Amino acid sequence: MSYQASLSKTVSPYLLWFLLHKSQTGISMLNFQHAITPGAGHDAWISVLVTGLSIHVVVLLIFYILKHASKGDIISLHVQLFGKWLGSLLNGAFLLYLLMLICFQLISYSQVIQTLVFPEMKAWRIALVFLLMFVYIVRGGFRVITGITFCFVLIPSLLIVTLIFPLQYAEWRNFLPFLNHTLPEFTYSASRSVPLYMGVELLLIYFPYIRDNAKSAKWAHIGVLHTYVLYLIIACTTFAFYNQGEIKHEIWPTLSLSKIISFTFLERFDYFYIFNWVFAITPPCCIVLWGCTRILRSSTSLSAKTSLWIVVIVVFIIVAWPYNAQMMQVVEDCIRYAGSILLYGYIPLLAVCVFISNRLQIWRAERAS
Amino acid sequence: MKPSEQFDIHSLEQLFSIVSKSNDFSRISLEIGQTSLTVSFYPSMSDTGEIHDHLLPCLHKIDEEIQRLEELKKWLPFDEITCETVPNQIANKLQQGYVVLQLQEARNEALLINISHETMGHRTSNDTENEFSVIGPKTGFVENLSINLHLLRQQIAIPQLIFEELTIGSLSKTTIVVAYIEGLTNPEIVQTMKNRLKGVDMDIVYDSSFLEQVISDNTNTPFPLFLTTERIDRIAYVISSGQIALFTSGSPYVLAGPSTFMDFFISPEDYYLNWITGSFFRVIRLMSVFFSLFASPIYIAVLTFHYEMIPSRLLQPIMMSGLHVPFSPVIEVVFLETTIELLREAGARLPAKIGQTLGIVGGIVIGEASVQASLTSNILLIIVALSALASFTTPIFKMANTIRVLRFPLILFSALLGGLGIAIGFTLLLAHLLRLKSLDTPYMVPFFPFRKGNLSDSLIRASYQFTTNRILYLNPLRTKRYQPDTKKEDIEHDD
DSSP, rough: OOOOOOGGOOOOTHHHHHHHHHHSSSSSGGTHHHHHHHHHHHGGGHHHHHHHHHHHHHHHHHHHHHHHHHHHHHHHHHHHHHHHHHHHHHHHHHHHHHHHHHHHHHHHHHHHHHHHHHOOHHHHHHHHHHHHHHHHHHHTTHHHHHHHHHHHHHHHHHHGGGHHHHTOOOOOOGGGTTTTTTHHHHHHHHHHHHHHHGGHHHHHHGGGGBBTTTGHHHHHHHHHHHHHHHHHHHHHHHHHHSSSHHTTOOOOOOOOGGGOBBBBBBOOOOHHHHHHHHHHHHHHHOOOOOHHHHHHHHSSSOHHHHHHHHHHHHHHHHSOOOOHHHHHHHHHHHHHHHHHHHIIIHHHHHHHHHHHHHHHHHHHHHHOO | OOOOOOOOOOOOOHHHHHHTSSTTOEEEEEEEEEEEEEEOOOOOBBHHHHHHIIHHHHHHHHHHHOSEEEEEEEGOOOOOOEEOHHHHHHHHHHHHTTEEHHHHTTEEEEEEEOOOOTTTTTOOOOOOSSSSSSSOOOOOOOOOHHHHHHHHHHSSSSSTEEEEEEEEEEOOOEEEEEEEETTTTHHHHHHEEEEEEHHHOOOOOOOOHHHHHHOOOEEEEEOOEEEEBBBHHHHHHHHHHTTTEEETTOOOOOESSSSOOOGGGOHHHHHSSOOHHHHHHHHHHHHHHHHHHHHHHHHHHHTTGGGGGSSSSHHHHHHHHHHTTTSOOHHHHHHHHHHHHHHHHHHHHHHHHHHHHHIIIIIIIIIIHHHTSSOOHHHEEEEEEHHHHTTOOOHHHHHHHHHHHHHHHHHHHHHHHHHHHHHHHHHHHHHHHHHEEEEETTTTTTTTTTOGGGBBBTTTTTTTTTTOOOGGGGSOOOBOOOOOOOOOOOTOOOO
């Protein structure tokens, strides 16, 4: 039996679909095609699919871990497994990871804005506006965050229809010859597509806020499925529209795809894409901020309001720093390594720890009786 | 929290010493046999004709000894006669126009006869004045509470329709009536509403809208959290779908709650037209909300920051119309929007006859002249006028106001950050709406929390076959409105 927060704070199980899907699809959706092609080239979509499938396993592990946590989240589990000191240390490490996630989203998006829309605008202004908005949303509580997530899955989904325009110029022979890459090349692409699926680990924090959470695994898997189907649609459209040589020169292929769209009353449809990404990054950032607040609140004696403002100020200081392309590359690599270690290293390790501690408990109980 | 000081009456001597200071109070002493009887009433509140034609002659006819007030009852031809000893109660009834009878022997007791003149001073016409519809009933609620209750009972003719009375207001003693259907409305909601009302401490309740702000869940919001309407059909619909109505004595507007965002964009006419036209007009109304909110912000954003978005063939007319305008688009928009708001506000305050003139002066003279004087561009004038027009399509006046007010923060956002500002403004607006609650139920139902059963009657108004559910989120005790598949035996189907 897994722990659940008080009924008035929880959200319906089906919303786990939207929460999980939206916490994965953030800023990485804009440029992942560019990142994955150096490996498996036109076959890289297979790597995206395989990485997506592996996330199902991660979700299974997370559900297994959380079933045995006393308060249903990783914060309590760390303390429960590793004691107060080590547990708090691990919680601190998780907090740092979450901070990295939100900073990465904001830095990348402000780079997009600075490059394509407002070259003059300083990063701190963009960060300030975004963070104040996030504070307003997060102060509303988890239900409001979920509501925003739900709406912002539906609204940007309307843009998928506009992919019809680039598909009119699709060159399907770009996908041939089929499967002519080596395993290391596929592995390279797969490792580069991990950032696409980062965000699934947030489930470790908001799990107690899902009603009937033990039975909600179905919705989590639907969410993962939704994510990689979406990525496959975008990746395939991009590969059909651009050849491999062109993708190397496109920094944000998803955005440049939309430049082909124009109407008699509207010349540059790509602006809609750019500003639509406000809706895309808001939910993951809000969930992460909320998660940071939860960790700070449970490990220190700070109130929800104070801890939120502390996190926001830290994020603001990091994001307001002017980053250049090399630094961005370093940031991206850091995020990717951290995410890969967490998803494929730490979560399985945690599952093993939970398994051992369970066995120990059973063994002790048997010996006592 | 300490409640405010009440105007309590402790004894009948105190009461009569206070009221006799007032010139509209009248007191008559009569000799009946051995005892003397005093008749006290307010001629301004009671039906004086009734008193002189029936009450006084009846009292004169009495030819036996009266020992107790109870004995008087059989002599008097009135249906509402009660014996009362509590001074506060007697004072309240006296204020409502009851006639107070007292015997010399029993000074602490009073006989109360209901001869109040309820309809005095009220308007007789009850046409809907602000929520007009072409099809459907034209009668609306009036200022008189008992007429309003009568009108509603004509629509819902089952004994389960309950009216619960409360009194609010230390000075006005306004009667508030909570109306719901027993066995249909969720009792929790009724209880929440009653608890809210019990907590209210005011001196005068001027109007139901006043009460709305006091009992609403969140006072820091431009959105109305309770539906305010003067239409009878609307209140009957609201009650039948599991919501509560709140009547306020002296107010032609009835509150209904818990309300959702969509309730404010629904017109009763949607249901009187067939579902295709009804849905079409509802969609038009919802689109006009978006247009009204975002048209001028988008104009500012595009012309200030993203002029690449305009196709070259459209660029020419836009540039030509703005060629001689010396201001930036932001100043232009703020200037025109403020002018429209001025016109609207002036139109609302002026008598109807002058209002006509104002429309001509404002709409034609100012608009035309400002373009001639190159203060604004033609295209902006069209956009602002259209968005003002669009904001008037919202059926509920309070929501229409909200939409007009919200345009200004969005203009500010787009002036500062262009398209990014509009996206952020939209997100904030959505977050605000998601945070709102009306009587503890979310405001954005059925979109979030998502309720499939009520979607058929939200963005569109589906055919009656599909709108059989009451508002499921409110957990009404009976969820089905009616059985949709009525057999139409006479229709022959071609197979």
